[in-house]
Amino acid sequence: xxxxxxxxxxxxxxxxxxxxxxxxxxxxxxxxxxxxxxxxxxxxxxxxxxxxxxxxxxxxxxxxxxxxxxxxxxxxxxxxxxxxxxxxxxxxxxxxxxxxxxxxxxxxxxxxxxxxxxxxxxxxxxxxxxxxxxxxxxxxxxxxxxxxxxxxxxxxxxxxxxxxxxxxxxxxxxxxxxxxxxxxxxxxxxxxxxxxxxxxxxxxxxxxxxxxxxxxxxxxxx
Amino acid sequence: xxxxxxxxxxxxxxxxxxxxxxxxxxxxxxxxxxxxxxxxxxxxxxxxxxxxxxxxxxxxxxxxxxxxxxxxxxxxxxxxxxxxxxxxxxxxxxxxxxxxxxxxxxxxxxxxxxxxx
Numbered sequence: 001x002x003x004x005x006x007x008x009x010x011x012x013x014x015x016x017x018x019x020x021x022x023x024x025x026x027x028x029x030x031x032x033x034x035x036x037x038x039x040x041x042x043x044x045x046x047x048x049x050x051x052x053x054x055x056x057x058x059x060x061x062x063x064x065x066x067x068x069x070x071x072x073x074x075x076x077x078x079x080x081x082x083x084x085x086x087x088x089x090x091x092x093x094x095x096x097x098x099x100x101x102x103x104x105x106x107x108x109x110x111x112x113x114x115x116x117x118x119x120x121x122x123x124x125x126x127x128x129x130x131x132x133x134x135x136x137x138x139x140x141x142x143x144x145x146x147x148x149x150x151x152x153x154x155x156x157x158x159x160x161x162x163x164x165x166x167x168x169x170x171x172x173x174x175x176x177x178x179x180x181x182x183x184x185x186x187x188x189x190x191x192x193x194x195x196x197x198x199x200x201x202x203x204x205x206x207x208x209x210x211x212x213x214x215x216x217x218x219x220x221x222x
Numbered sequence: 223x224x225x226x227x228x229x230x231x232x233x234x235x236x237x238x239x240x241x242x243x244x245x246x247x248x249x250x251x252x253x254x255x256x257x258x259x260x261x262x263x264x265x266x267x268x269x270x271x272x273x274x275x276x277x278x279x280x281x282x283x284x285x286x287x288x289x290x291x292x293x294x295x296x297x298x299x300x301x302x303x304x305x306x307x308x309x310x311x312x313x314x315x316x317x318x319x320x321x322x323x324x325x326x327x328x329x330x331x332x333x334x335x336x337x338x339x
Binding site for chain 2: 002003004005006007008009010011012013014015016017094095096098126127130131151152155156159160184185188189190191
């Protein structure tokens with residue numbers, strides 16, 4: 001009978017994706033194109049926030065969008081209607097984007113003429129957090145109706161994000177959402193996370209967020 | 223399906239090592255994951271059974287070993303493992319601080335070893 005052998009592997013399952021993501025980031029630095037990865041649960045306001053961001057920045061910054069959805073082109077149609085080119089990636093059942101898929105999206109864009117590419121990841125707080133997309137900054141949107149306990153339930157997502165945008169601040173008085181508790185929970189998972197409070201409906205806080213992003217893009221593309 | 227993407231990557235790593243080690247069949251794969259990854263062994267095995275069909279890893283048993291979350295206390299510089307995985311209730315075992323704790327590790331996933339024929 002054949003003997004069973006033991007092979008020591010000790011290899012991260014993300015090593016291929018991480019290598020692709022690093023290569024992608026190097027290319028972006030070379031082309032001076034800033035890439036952000038926007039993640040949130042379905043309905044938190046990813047598309048609305050992106051539309052507000054485009055509105056605030058499109059006169060000074062050249063922006064394109066990569067849209068990811070399991071199916072449908074609804075979001076990319078909304079972005080295109082705002083006058084910005086959007087490519088739609090259909091993940092075909094996959095619940096997240098990886099660096100290879102983002103590279104395909106970027107290949108469809110003319111990054112030589114762009115300052116900023118925004119990825120709208122699949123609506124999900126679990127899987128997108130696991131896969132490095134090659135983005136320069138990871139942005140997470142949490143909306144007030146979702147509750148302040150989300151860092152407890154999805155710690156990984158908060159731990160990989162550079163920015164936390166709290167959307168739907170216009171709901172704050174209508175709920176028991178504890179913004180102080182949320183901040184403490186998020187900071188424990190990522191001590192240098194930058195937090196913005198916004199409302200896409202009233203426009204509150206959009207300027208602060210857009211100012212920060214403008215500064216980041218300007219520094220990167222200088 | 224959260225586990226599906228992870229399992230696809232586990233399989234790619236396993237197949238790569240099988241190819242370079244003259245393997246006829248993979249009998250078992252041991253995966254180590256930080257507690258933050260939120261992986262569940264039964265679900266992993268279930269997805270794996272589906273994705274491994276017709277490959278060299280078909281029928282292999284997946285075992286998941288969990289590594290505890292590691293945090294740093296920025297006040298007293300103590301590095302410690304969380305026993306219950308609850309980051310929100312974490313307290314520094316040395317100075318009792320709860321405010322200035324920082325997450326160090328707990329999200330890595332890697333293939334530790336595999337038994338092969």
